[in-house]
Amino acid sequence: METTHSNAPYKTKYEKLIAEAQSTEMILNMGPQHPSTHGVLRLELITDGEIVKEVIPHVGYLHRCFEKHAENLTYQQTIPFADRMDYLASMNNSHAWVMGVERMLGIDKEIPKRIEYIRVLVCELNRIGSHLIALGTYGIDIGAFTPFLWCFRDREHIMNMLEWASGSRMLYNYIWVGGLFYDLPVGFEERCKEFIDYFKPKMKELNELLTENQIFISRTANVGILPLDVAINYGCSGPMLRASGLKWDLRRVDEYSAYPELEFDIPIGKGEMGTTGDCWDRFKVRVDEIEQSVKMIEQCLERLMKDLKRTPDFDPRAKLPKKIIPKAQDYYLRAESPRGELGYYFITDGKSEIPKRVKARAPSFNNLHVISEISRGILIADLIAIIGSIDIVLGELDR
Amino acid sequence: MSFDEVKDLLISKFGEEVIVGEERTGMQPALIIHHDRIAEVCLELRDNEKTYFDFLSCLSGVDYGVEENMFGVVYHLSSIPYKTQLTLKVKKYHDRSREELPSFPSVNEVWKTAEWHEREAYDLVGIYFENHPDLRRILLPDDWEGYPLRKDYKAQEYYHGIKV
Numbered sequence: 001m002e003t004t005h006s007n008a009p010y011k012t013k014y015e016k017l018i019a020e021a022q023s024t025e026m027i028l029n030m031g032p033q034h035p036s037t038h039g040v041l042r043l044e045l046i047t048d049g050e051i052v053k054e055v056i057p058h059v060g061y062l063h064r065c066f067e068k069h070a071e072n073l074t075y076q077q078t079i080p081f082a083d084r085m086d087y088l089a090s091m092n093n094s095h096a097w098v099m100g101v102e103r104m105l106g107i108d109k110e111i112p113k114r115i116e117y118i119r120v121l122v123c124e125l126n127r128i129g130s131h132l133i134a135l136g137t138y139g140i141d142i143g144a145f146t147p148f149l150w151c152f153r154d155r156e157h158i159m160n161m162l163e164w165a166s167g168s169r170m171l172y173n174y175i176w177v178g179g180l181f182y183d184l185p186v187g188f189e190e191r192c193k194e195f196i197d198y199f200k201p202k203m204k205e206l207n208e209l210l211t212e213n214q215i216f217i218s219r220t221a222n223v224g225i226l227p228l229d230v231a232i233n234y235g236c237s238g239p240m241l242r243a244s245g246l247k248w249d250l251r252r253v254d255e256y257s258a259y260p261e262l263e264f265d266i267p268i269g270k271g272e273m274g275t276t277g278d279c280w281d282r283f284k285v286r287v288d289e290i291e292q293s294v295k296m297i298e299q300c301l302e303r304l305m306k307d308l309k310r311t312p313d314f315d316p317r318a319k320l321p322k323k324i325i326p327k328a329q330d331y332y333l334r335a336e337s338p339r340g341e342l343g344y345y346f347i348t349d350g351k352s353e354i355p356k357r358v359k360a361r362a363p364s365f366n367n368l369h370v371i372s373e374i375s376r377g378i379l380i381a382d383l384i385a386i387i388g389s390i391d392i393v394l395g396e397l398d399r
Numbered sequence: 400m401s402f403d404e405v406k407d408l409l410i411s412k413f414g415e416e417v418i419v420g421e422e423r424t425g426m427q428p429a430l431i432i433h434h435d436r437i438a439e440v441c442l443e444l445r446d447n448e449k450t451y452f453d454f455l456s457c458l459s460g461v462d463y464g465v466e467e468n469m470f471g472v473v474y475h476l477s478s479i480p481y482k483t484q485l486t487l488k489v490k491k492y493h494d495r496s497r498e499e500l501p502s503f504p505s506v507n508e509v510w511k512t513a514e515w516h517e518r519e520a521y522d523l524v525g526i527y528f529e530n531h532p533d534l535r536r537i538l539l540p541d542d543w544e545g546y547p548l549r550k551d552y553k554a555q556e557y558y559h560g561i562k563v
Contacts, residue, residue, distance in 0.1 A: 013533040060538035067523070068547055103426070232453050232479065235512030246479070253482055329425030332475045332486065334456060343457050345473065357548075359459035361475075369515045398538055 017054055021046050025053065032061050036141045036384045039394030041368075043387075045380070052383055055375045057368055059397055066399040070358035075101045075324045076177055078358075082344075083171045085360065086396035088133055091126035091162070092337040093396075094175045095119055099256060100333035100344045101177045104326035107319065111178070114308040115316055116258040118184055119175055121192070121300040122162060124293040128199075129158040130338040131286045131293075134391040138283060139210055141388040142219045147210045154202055157195050164188065177324060180316035189305050196294055196301075203290060211287055220283060221274030224374050224386035228277065234373065235366035238340025239285045240390065243269035244277035250336040262299050264292045279389035286391070289338075325353055339363040339391060362396040400449055402428050405485060408450070412443060422488075429473075429486035437474075437489050438504040438530075444476065444485070445509055452476035452485060455510035460520025462549045468494055470501040470526060495551065500527040507531055523548040 010016040021027055031042040040061035046054040066085060070078045075097075082097040083090035102108040136151030159169050164185055166174035174181045210216055226236070228244040241248055249266045251259040267288030269281030328350030334343040340363030347357040367390050375383055400408070409417055409430070417440060420431040432440050444452045456475040463469035471490040477483070493501035500521075505528035507514040517528045518537040525546030528534060536543065544555045554563045 012535050014535060060536075060540075063538045065547065071548075233511045235455055235510065248479060327425075330422070330429065330473070330486070331426060332457060332484075341456060343475070345457055345459050345475065347461065356464075357459070357461055359457065361457040365515060366512055369511070373511075 014056060017046065017056065022048075024048060030383075032058075037387060038137065038392055041387075041392065041394055041397075043371075043383075045383070047380065050379050050381075052375055052378050052380055055372045055383065057371060059365075059368070059394070062394045062398040064395075064399065066360055067358050070355060070360075072354065074353045075355070079176065080171065080173045082360075083173055084395060085362065085399055086130075086337060086339065086342075086364075086393045087170055088393055089126050089130040089338045090170060090172050091119075091123045091175065092130075092335070093342065094173065095123050095257070096333060096335035096337065096342050097344055098175050098177050099335060100331060100346060101324060101326070103333065104329060104331050104346060104348065105177075105321060105324065107178060107321065110319060112314075112319070113258070114304065114310075114314065115179055115319075117300050117304055117308055118180060118316075120258045120262070121297060121304065122165065122172075122174060124296045124300070125158050125162060125192075127338045128290050128293050128297075129155045129162075131290050132158075134286055134338075135206070135210070135283065138388040138391075139216075141384050142216070144210055144213070144216060147206060150202070150206060150209070154199060157199070161188065161192060161195065164191075176317070176320060178320040179318065183310060183314060183316050184304075186310075189301050192297065193301055196297060200294065203287070203294075207287065211284060217273050217280060220279035220385055220389070223274075223279045223382045224378070224389060225275045226277040226370065226374050230370065230373060231277070234370040236340070236370055237363050237366065238336065238338070239282055239289065240340060240367050240370075242266065243282040243285045245269055245271075250334055250341060254334065256335060258300070262296050264296050267292065279385050282389040282391075323353060326350070334361070337363060339393065339396070340367060342396075360396075360399055362399060364390075364392040364394075364397040368392050368397060400481065400483065402430075402485070405444070405450060406430060408447065409440060409443070413440065427484070427486050429488050431488045431490060434489040434491050434503055437472075437487070438506050438509065440487070441474070441476075441506045441509045450478060450483075450485075451480050452478045452483075454479055455506075455512040455516075456484070458506075458513050458516035458520065460524035460526045460548070462524055463490070465550050468492060470524070472503050472520065472526060474506070495549075500525050502527040502529055504529050505531040522546070525549055 025048050028045045028047050031037040032040040042058040044056040069081050079094050082093045085093050132151040132155045136148040139147035163169045166172040226244050231241050231244045247266045267285050269276050273280045326348045330347050332345045334341050343361030345359040346355050349356050417433050417436050419433050422429045444450045454477040456477045459473045461471045470493050474487040476485045491501050520526045522536040
């Protein structure tokens with residue numbers, strides 16, 4: 001086949017695939033308004049009956065020109081835009097952005113401990129919220145309705161707490177360069193502790209209902225197996241990469257913020273129900289990560305209530321730089337968002353308050369790319385299971 | 400392996416002319432590679448057991464400004480076994496003529512990550528990648544005019560009768 005078509009006048013692989021689809025094959029559009037594509041994603045499927053022969057993702061429906069905006073706004077003004085990239089984990093996005101700017105300014109070592117701990121606390125809360133959505137919607141994708149409601153019920157507590165701290169439910173603009181928008185409200189730590197005590201048994205319930213459910217296992221085990229070498233070559237990161245069996249977490253590798261002082265494990269996929277790197281493993285890694293986040297939150301709360309307790313004269317805006325003008329340099333910062341390696345690449349000229357070029361490396365962008373590799377020759381119903389297990393957020397994919 | 404060791408390794412393997420410069424001013428030093436040799440350099444860095452840069456973190460197309468008329472691609476490599484990072488750059492003068500785009504070899508054979516990232520650089524900065532299997536626009540519509548992240552970009556006035 002290869003040799004006969006190598007001279008055909010096709011400019012791109014896409015044209016070739018579409019033109020060479022056989023008359024017995026059907027080209028099927030899934031999305032952009034499909035409920036289980038998690039947003040405005042369009043997948044073009046070349047199908048032979050129920051078998052998917054090729055998946056061609058089309059992205060960009062939610063492109064909001066993040067990089068262009070960032071080239072026209074100051075660093076502080078871009079934080080709300082960074083929030084809107086991955087709208088399920090705004091705190092993690094702005095944390096990464098802010099860390100990058102602080103390191104370029106050279107003030108990252110001067111940030112008070114209390115601020116670092118508050119940042120990690122809200123980021124981990126947000127990570128739990130984001131993973132709860134991933135787990136809940138994954139359940140609904142493959143036919144389990146109840147876990148969805150349970151996850152949203154628990155996430156609501158997190159939303160309320162973060163709203164209490166920052167003033168908005170999803171897009172917080174809470175972490176600022178050099179500090180925070182405001183200190184935690186009085187009573188936040190206690191409320192958070194209450195939530196953790198309430199939440200721990202709920203995860204056990206969720207596991208009994210969904211993770212160890214035989215129907216769920218049959219739908220996800222041995223489906224969409226992502227081998228480790230493919231995952232690395234395609235630049236997959238986060239739970240995707242860890243589910244394939246690699247202990248790789250930037251919170252441990254890069255040791256940023258308050259993470260080196262916290263104790264936590266890195267869950268990886270072990271192929272308990274099928275093969276390492278299948279959909280069930282990706283689901284399970286997220287479940288385990290919630291447990292680890294809970295552990296981290298407990299440690300943060302302990303320190304925030306003891307030696308880093310709030311004092312009347314503590315001002316989270318004290319270190320805020322008046323003018324943010326980093327030296328002329330290039331800097332790439334990577335951090336672990338709930339979906340994987342989130343990177344910002346800055347080019348600054350040392351004269352203006354506006355970066356010359358910003359590139360955002362969104363984890364979903366690379367995680368989705370691999371879908372055409374792992375979805376050849378599967379059933380259409382399994383494709384739904386695979387998309388859900390990747391846990392894409394189109395806001396960050398399209399930027 | 401440190402930055403200097405990587406540099407020595409590349410010089411001993413490919414000769415002096417493969418490295419055309421280096422940038423050490425910032426926190427992350429970068430090697431500027433000759434623009435025609437980037438694919439083979441990347442392949443060597445990925446497969447050499449002393450470096451093992453098996454993970455491409457990020458690939459960014461850059462327009463360095465209207466005065467310089469310089470275009471470039473920046474590669475952020477990461478090694479999972481050694482936990483090291485490396486920045487490579489390629490740069491090329493280009494007069495912004497409409498007919499031909501600045502062109503660099505594709506590294507999509509080395510890391511598949513590059514396939515979509517190069518499509519993005521083509522889409523937004525207007526950089527052509529030789530030997531890329533599927534160079535189409537990715538974030539913008541196929542019939543969009545111009546490359547928005549170029550410094551001299553002016554948006555078209557109407558797109559299918561809709562004011563931009």
